[in-house]
Amino acid sequence: MRDTLLKIGLGGAIGVGSKAMRVEEEELEFLELPLRNAEAQLRTGAETGLDGTGWIRLPYEDLESVRSVAEKIAAFDSVVQIGIGGSALGNLMLHNAFLHPYHNELTRKEREAPRFYMADNPDPQGLAGIWDCIDPARTAFIVASKSGSTAETMAIFLWFFEELRKVMGEEKAFGHFVFITDPDEGLLRVLASKGALGTLPVPKDVGGRFSVLSPVGLLSSMALGVPVEGILEGARHLDSLLKEARGIWENPAFILAALHTLHSQKGRPMAVLMPYADGLERFAEWHAQLWAESLGKEGKGSTPVRALGAIDQHSQVQLYAEGPDDKLFTCLNVEKRGPHWLIPPSPIRELAPANYLGNHSFDELLGCEARSTAAALKKAGKPVIWIEIPRIDGPCIGALVFLYEWVTALTGLLMGINPFDQPGVEQGKRYTYGLMGRAGYEPDAAEVLREFGGLLAKTLMV
Template sequence: MPLLRFDPSGSINADFGVTEEQIAGLSGILGELRTEIVEIDPKQYQSGQVPANKQPLDARFFWLPEEQLAAYEADRGASELGRIFQVANGIHNELDAVAVLGIGGSYMGARAMMEACCDPYHNELTRGDRGSKPRMYFEGNNVDNDASNALLHRLNTGGYGATEAEKRFAIVVISKSGGTMETAVAFRQFLASLETSLGEQAAEQLGRFVIPVTGSSGKLHELASAIGCEQVFSVPEGVGGRFSVLSPVGLMPAAMLGLDCMKLLEGAVAMNEHFKNAAYQENVVLQYVAVNHLLAKHRNKSIRVMSVWSKALEAVGLWHDQLLAESNGKDGLGVTPLTTVNTRDLHSRHQQHQQGRNDKVFNNLIVENYRTDPLSVGHSGRNQDLLDDLADRTLPAIMGAAIKGTNDALHQDGRPTTDILLPGVDTYVLGQLFQMLMIATVVEGRLLGVNPYGQPGVEQYKQNMNKNLGRG
């Protein structure tokens, strides 16, 4: 199966970008960092002998895909992946909607997979057109009164038919500790609504329709026991929230949507093998890090724009925003990530990007092959729109012209670009992309001299919020 590709040619320019010599100059240090991630981190993590400057060492995400596939191969239904499949396949005939409650890395990966791989209007399709897979909604990522009320109402309204299943919903609640305010509050509210909706069956059924993904201890783990949840899945030790998309955190919602989780993990394994074995010049992870790091260091490109050329990948960009910002935005260092969706945002942000402050690099995320047949402009008996000359052109062809035209315009103004080329959009390619960006983030953090794991700056707002609520 094809691997995604990285083309940095739009940044190889002595006047406004980087040079081949500069990229080659990083081969030594990046090779050392590759060895650290592949060989040293696993040994330190597994032995518990972690140097102070590397604590926390949440490095397990790197070998987790292989670990989960091996466990499934050995134990099938007894493995955690096997249990995920059993729950997802066993429950979808009994319900029509799922509320995924989580914040940050606890939901952004699942949302990215849904938007990338499902029909764009999945939640509006009939149950039959969804293949009996549930509608899926995401909450617990805010404390927005109107949004929470609206979703509670929507879930209690039921589906688009009159079957018993279309009257029911389930909750997937994701939190390692259960102590995150936004998710904990939402869980209390949505749990009460679910319990009411089950009526006389609540005592017997509530534990079946609440699926926690949490740590081995903590508030949510205790709540799961009190509720009597039939299945509790783990947020793996040694995996930080923003690195957890390929764990049960992302796999449980993905499996409920009927997405191919095996291919997702296999794609991540393929990227791991590429990262470990590909020569520096062909290594997409190391080349991506080298170009972006050099642009930040030598060209002051402090804003890193992921220009997504597919609406389906917007949530992937937002997932990456959190990954990069929370990992490397420390000690006064790190770039600011920003996601744009084109061609939509060519009519909003692009004016500033083209002629405003020249402090950005544009990493284009481009889909080479679409899932559906190309849609042509079409012939019409009315040419007041002056489109007859384009009647036989397709939307992918117009998109290609827009991509080239935008890159050319940016280069003409001395603004660097790169292209991440996806052979298509499916779980295998997404697994590659997730793993590539996670590894690249760790490599770059180490190159900057910061620990890419942990997020001490996030704790301050939590402490202040609790203080403002009179909770000490």
């Protein structure tokens, strides 16, 4: 394991801005004891099975059962994962980091893995598009739902299963499905006995948004050739660093949680994460769910904002530089991106003004833009955290993922809320169950009709 997986620059987020909004070193140090108590609470919870804390154990779990099912799936031409939220975003984040950006367009020999499709949103146009692209007889389906009652996931599963049943019969159809669900109970657990291709557990004390290092995120990744062992190695390395840290200035999870907490308290309730690599675009999307669903409750929270460098320099950075001082920025850079392509100088006389780019690499250009954006924001008095990884590989991504899981959980505890529940999401689920006619949810149906009716009390028809 290399010694350095992450470089974190903190100077742009400390002592920046007006006096009333400035975060000082002594304020960060004051939070060290509460952070130590929060870490101890989380680690004790993971040892005792406290709800929500099981993600801390995931880097140390045995992968043999996942590997066994992944080998079966890898033999198919296509893999469709059916899931939503945490049962989709973690997979997409890992695939985005490690697979060819046009993976499905490569030949099987070039891919060395099946094609992959994510069926997460119950939009019939998208589902029909997947169906048009696959051969049902050569496709494996992964159904990921801890409860087995997620409306979107179950609706999509029912549709795909029925189409397969029509083509090949019920018994053979079950042989194309893998179920990732509660280890003991639930609707999908019951189906495991019907000849499924495989069944894997979601640990009871792991919530969906923290499940990327469980079978939910690792099964499809392993089947497609993502370096899962390296990812877990990086997570373990980060965990060891956190355990050995002797103070807040040696503990990246502590210092980042403290910075986010204090900046939010001082009037910056938005957290902008801006990676400068196409392979990390989905990391920002995964982080948005992790951050928003964990921290947004009881009238508190920090709103995650996704951006991608350099694209969003041409759409969002104007607001960031000269708009309201209500955001904490994190620029996420990659030291070495590949391949190493040079920009050629042009022999055409009319293009001579652009030749300052000549003989520089695309990697160099993107890195210069990342540093320039961070520097410009700092000059404008906006707080900026700089995080850099040497390259996109298993250990670096594993460390980055595990770091942000820790930062999120610690920030929630510093805020005085439970980072592992989602009561606001559950309300919407109950309303949907009621409107779709699920027994026992009739009062919810009446309530949502009443509340929604208020939206239409004044209506403009165009």
